[in-house]
Amino acid sequence: MKKLSTSLFFCFLLVLLGVSFLYGVLVPRDNQAKSVGSMQIAAYKNGLALYQQNKPYFYTISPFNDYFFSKEGIRSSLITKQDIDQNNFKSSFKLSHLEAVKDNLKGFFGLVQPNIMYETKDFQVRYDSKFINNSVSINRHITLKNGGILPILGTTLTFSGADFIYDKSGNLYSYQTEQDIASFEKFYGIHLQYKSGDPRVLIEDKTIFIMNPFLASVLEVKADATQSLYIDLSNQMVEIQDTASWQGSENNSSITVSVYDNPKEVL
Amino acid sequence: MISALLFYLIPYLLGRSIIRIIHKRHRLFCPAVSYFVAGSLFIFLIALIERYFLLSVVPGMSFLELFKPTLTILLALAVVINILLFWKAPDLNISKHFWPLLLCILLSGITFIIWVQHSPYPLNWDFLEHQTLVNNILAGRFSYFTSQITDTFIFDGYSSLFHTLLASSQMFISADIIGFWQSISFLHLIMVVFASYILAFTISDNKGIAALSAIISASIFETVAFTAVFFIPQTFVAVIFIILFSQLLMEIKHDKVLPFWLVLISLIFLILSHYIVGFVAAVIYFGMYMFIRYGEWLKSKVDFTALIEISILGSIFLILFSSLISSGFLNQGEGQYFNFTLTDKLSFIQEAYGYSLYILLPLGTFYTLKRKKLPEIIMLIICLMLVVIIFLQVSYVLKFLVLGRYFINFIMALGLYFLISKVSNRFLNRMTYIYIAAVFIGIFIINSIYWKGNLYYHNLQTQIAPNELVAANFLQKNYQNTNILMISDPATQNILETFSKINSQGGAYMILNTRQKLIEVAESSNTTEIKDKIFQIKDSIASDSGKRLWILSGRYFNWQKASKDNREALYFNVWAPSDLDFNSQKYIQFLLSDSQHFKLVYQNNTLAIVEVLP
Numbered sequence: 001m002k003k004l005s006t007s008l009f010f011c012f013l014l015v016l017l018g019v020s021f022l023y024g025v026l027v028p029r030d031n032q033a034k035s036v037g038s039m040q041i042a043a044y045k046n047g048l049a050l051y052q053q054n055k056p057y058f059y060t061i062s063p064f065n066d067y068f069f070s071k072e073g074i075r076s077s078l079i080t081k082q083d084i085d086q087n088n089f090k091s092s093f094k095l096s097h098l099e100a101v102k103d104n105l106k107g108f109f110g111l112v113q114p115n116i117m118y119e120t121k122d123f124q125v126r127y128d129s130k131f132i133n134n135s136v137s138i139n140r141h142i143t144l145k146n147g148g149i150l151p152i153l154g155t156t157l158t159f160s161g162a163d164f165i166y167d168k169s170g171n172l173y174s175y176q177t178e179q180d181i182a183s184f185e186k187f188y189g190i191h192l193q194y195k196s197g198d199p200r201v202l203i204e205d206k207t208i209f210i211m212n213p214f215l216a217s218v219l220e221v222k223a224d225a226t227q228s229l230y231i232d233l234s235n236q237m238v239e240i241q242d243t244a245s246w247q248g249s250e251n252n253s254s255i256t257v258s259v260y261d262n263p264k265e266v267l
Numbered sequence: 268m269i270s271a272l273l274f275y276l277i278p279y280l281l282g283r284s285i286i287r288i289i290h291k292r293h294r295l296f297c298p299a300v301s302y303f304v305a306g307s308l309f310i311f312l313i314a315l316i317e318r319y320f321l322l323s324v325v326p327g328m329s330f331l332e333l334f335k336p337t338l339t340i341l342l343a344l345a346v347v348i349n350i351l352l353f354w355k356a357p358d359l360n361i362s363k364h365f366w367p368l369l370l371c372i373l374l375s376g377i378t379f380i381i382w383v384q385h386s387p388y389p390l391n392w393d394f395l396e397h398q399t400l401v402n403n404i405l406a407g408r409f410s411y412f413t414s415q416i417t418d419t420f421i422f423d424g425y426s427s428l429f430h431t432l433l434a435s436s437q438m439f440i441s442a443d444i445i446g447f448w449q450s451i452s453f454l455h456l457i458m459v460v461f462a463s464y465i466l467a468f469t470i471s472d473n474k475g476i477a478a479l480s481a482i483i484s485a486s487i488f489e490t491v492a493f494t495a496v497f498f499i500p501q502t503f504v505a506v507i508f509i510i511l512f513s514q515l516l517m518e519i520k521h522d523k524v525l526p527f528w529l530v531l532i533s534l535i536f537l538i539l540s541h542y543i544v545g546f547v548a549a550v551i552y553f554g555m556y557m558f559i560r561y562g563e564w565l566k567s568k569v570d571f572t573a574l575i576e577i578s579i580l581g582s583i584f585l586i587l588f589s590s591l592i593s594s595g596f597l598n599q600g601e602g603q604y605f606n607f608t609l610t611d612k613l614s615f616i617q618e619a620y621g622y623s624l625y626i627l628l629p630l631g632t633f634y635t636l637k638r639k640k641l642p643e644i645i646m647l648i649i650c651l652m653l654v655v656i657i658f659l660q661v662s663y664v665l666k667f668l669v670l671g672r673y674f675i676n677f678i679m680a681l682g683l684y685f686l687i688s689k690v691s692n693r694f695l696n697r698m699t700y701i702y703i704a705a706v707f708i709g710i711f712i713i714n715s716i717y718w719k720g721n722l723y724y725h726n727l728q729t730q731i732a733p734n735e736l737v738a739a740n741f742l743q744k745n746y747q748n749t750n751i752l753m754i755s756d757p758a759t760q761n762i763l764e765t766f767s768k769i770n771s772q773g774g775a776y777m778i779l780n781t782r783q784k785l786i787e788v789a790e791s792s793n794t795t796e797i798k799d800k801i802f803q804i805k806d807s808i809a810s811d812s813g814k815r816l817w818i819l820s821g822r823y824f825n826w827q828k829a830s831k832d833n834r835e836a837l838y839f840n841v842w843a844p845s846d847l848d849f850n851s852q853k854y855i856q857f858l859l860s861d862s863q864h865f866k867l868v869y870q871n872n873t874l875a876i877v878e879v880l881p
Contacts, residue, residue: 003692004692005692006689006690007689007691007692007695007696008692010687010689010690010699011695011698011699013686014686014687014690014699014702014703015702017626017686018703018705018706019624019706020621020622020626020700021620021621021622021707021710022621022624022706022709022710022713023621023622023716024616024617024620024621024623025617025618025621025710025713025715026614026617026711026717027717028716028717028720030720033720033723035723035725035726035727037725038724038725039847053721053723053724053843054721054825054841054843054845078330087825099632101713104712104713104716105709106386106710107716108381108712108716128694148393164849174382177646180849180853183849183852183853183856184849186856187849187852208622211849212848212849212852213848213849214848214850215848216821216845216847216848216872218283224785235499261846261872262872
């Protein structure tokens with residue numbers, strides 16, 4: 001009996017030591033990333049971001065930009081600037097070291113997909129990613145803590161000022177020089193026509209393409225039949241707006257982004 | 268896989284014939300390593316004699332025309348000798364070594380599967396320059412000095428022994444380069460794990476300690492020494508040294524002393540394989556040999572307690588003041604980059620080992636001193652000596668972890684065994700081994716995620732893009748043997764030169780002048796001026812036909828976006844592949860607008876190949 005208890009004691013000690021060995025390992029500074037076509041997606045402080053490694057361009061889906069319209073028709077972001085300034089929210093972005101170790105190990109076996117959660121006193125919002133080939137579907141799940149409903153919700157994806165933003169018909173919504181428009185046609189066989197006008201444009205065919213001249217990737221953002229797709233040029237965002245359907249205090253909506261190597265591939 | 272096996276098999280067969288004929292009486296322990304060492308040196312000697320003597324006697328012949336038939340005849344002879352004379356005297360007692368070998372292969376297999384996850388191409392960046400050198404040997408350019416074979420080597424850190432063996436293994440079977448390096452990396456990993464097992468078992472006579480040493484060895488990935496998964500000269504020499512060292516200990520355990528001529532050829536082999544790591548290995552090896560021969564005399568003359576005290580004080584002094592030594596002059600400033608502070612080094616250690624080293628090394632030291640077994644104390648002394656060297660604030664010393672890790676892992680294994688041996692219940696005892704293996708494999712998983720974290724390219728984690736291989740194939744088909752000079756950023760050059768066999772100026776190690784010319788190219792908006800700058804780039808060894816192939820890859824444009832200091836530095840590379848973006852394509856179009864000097868010959872999503880015309 002004494003032998004068994006000694007064995008058990010040293011087993012326990014070894015288990016603790018093993019955990020401490022693992023705990024001591026340095027983990028990557030960034031959260032787990034996953035490839036989507038030629039880009040990656042990972043959780044950052046501001047939300048889930050699509051990016052290409054070692055390039056300073058990010059396409060972010062964030063509660064700081066996602067918005068709702070109140071019954072009174074007032075637009076407001078889910079987490080407002082005031083919330084940010086006063087630090088009135090919590091996020092799951094910063095993992096503890098132990099969580100990061102666990103996440104990395106689970107990630108290796110494909111058990112973790114990039115996700116992030118934010119919480120304020122009024123609601124909890126969680127973004128989860130799901131992958132199909134070169135597409136990522138980002139599901140946003142909102143739980144209101146104090147009841148009530150938000151009739152209209154918008155999901156956003158930021159872009160950068162230098163991007164080509166165009167639709168299936170070849171309408172170019174972001175300004176590019178004539179030479180660049182000509183080069184675009186020469187390289188990819190797509191004729192673009194610059195369409196100036198309102199800074200917020202409704203895209204009738206519910207599909208938009210985004211290409212950064214410094215990235216070898218094209219993003220395709222599609223809205224569902226029930227959703228409306230807008231380009232907000234002044235805030236540099238794609239907005240997918242829909243009439244929210246609530247199940248109790250919970251709402252789910254998603255945005256699908258496909259990543260291609262170049263505009264020719266999308267055709 | 269077959270040509271990777273030939274790397275070990277050809278020298279082994281030759282060495283076995285030589286040693287068995289010359290040295291009939293002495294039955295060696297672990298003879299395979301001596302056969303390999305003797306055979307390797309013999310091959311290298313033949314190559315040197317043919318290159319420096321016979322080629323001057325037989326004019327008009329290339330090195331390969333002489334070397335390949337010689338090696339073929341000698342190998343055929345060796346096969347016949349081995350079959351006829353020594354078939355009945357196997358070197359390895361299969362029944363004795365079956366379980367250890369199986370354990371080592373299993374551990375290596377797990378590690379390797381984890382390592383190649385999402386990475387179908389070797390992640391050992393250095394293999395590219397080594398293969399380039401091998402390509403040159405196979406094209407008939409051979410020298411003792413690596414820097415005289417190709418300007419990819421600007422520094423002679425070792426002789427061309429390692430590459431001669433690689434060339435010999437690729438000479439008979441046309442090897443797929445990727446397959447060859449993946450296979451030889453796996454074989455090397457098995458050797459590393461098995462060497463750790465043999466060393467630990469020889470010293471401790473304990474299978475448990477040996478198994479723990481093998482588990483640690485398979486799972487620890489040091490990001491500076493790269494011992495386990497990278498097959499390069501220093502990792503190669505380290506593993507051979509450990510087996511030679513174990514052989515020396517086996518001999519003394521059986522009251523025998525290794526013949527001096529075998530010791531001598533081992534020393535020569537170690538130093539020729541890597542001048543710095545091999546030299547330190549040779550000093551330890553020869554020191555051990557001398558201790559075996561003259562240990563009793565030494566014990567009577569030397570006060571070991573005083574010696575240890577002086578050593579400890581000297582070590583502290585060395586670690587503290589070694590930072591005063593400048594290393595900026597080393598390897599075009601690259602030395603400075605590898606001059607890590609103590610904090611950096613502790614961080615590297617923690618990255619590789621987690622907290623296991625900090626806990627198990629003291630525990631292992633305690634257990635070693637408690638057991639009072641002389642071989643283990645000697646291991647501890649060597650371990651501490653190498654730890655002191657590693658912590659000196661001198662450039663490159665962290666690379667000595669390639670040797671130190673075997674001794675460190677052994678002392679750690681002793682520490683672990685101290686605890687596991689207290690678990691007397693047989694079932695629980697076995698479970699603790701499995702648990703410890705799982706923990707160390709977990710450490711390896713996180714290390715591999717950490718190290719590969721910056722190598723995303725599409726769904727891969729890689730340094731090589733599939734499109735680069737396709738382009739290399741195009742280059743080989745259309746430009747091989749045309750003496751054309753290829754120009755791009757260092758990383759693209761390194762990859763394409765290896766796979767296409769088209770010469771570049773320096774590969775990843777392009778000289779400063781070439782770097783400055785490329786920086787000037789990026790600053791110019793005049794195509795004639797750009798053309799002139801491209802033609803000012805010249806190879807320092809090979810002559811060229813006067814034509815230039817300019818590879819404009821996604822990497823090239825990323826490299827050009829880096830700071831001037833980075834572009835001029837050897838340590839900076841664009842490690843991950845990158846495709847051509849819109850702006851890169853615009854630049855290519857701008858060049859092609861001057862059709863008199865620039866002609867597009869190939870393009871895919873990752874790169875464009877442009878012929879530059881004078």
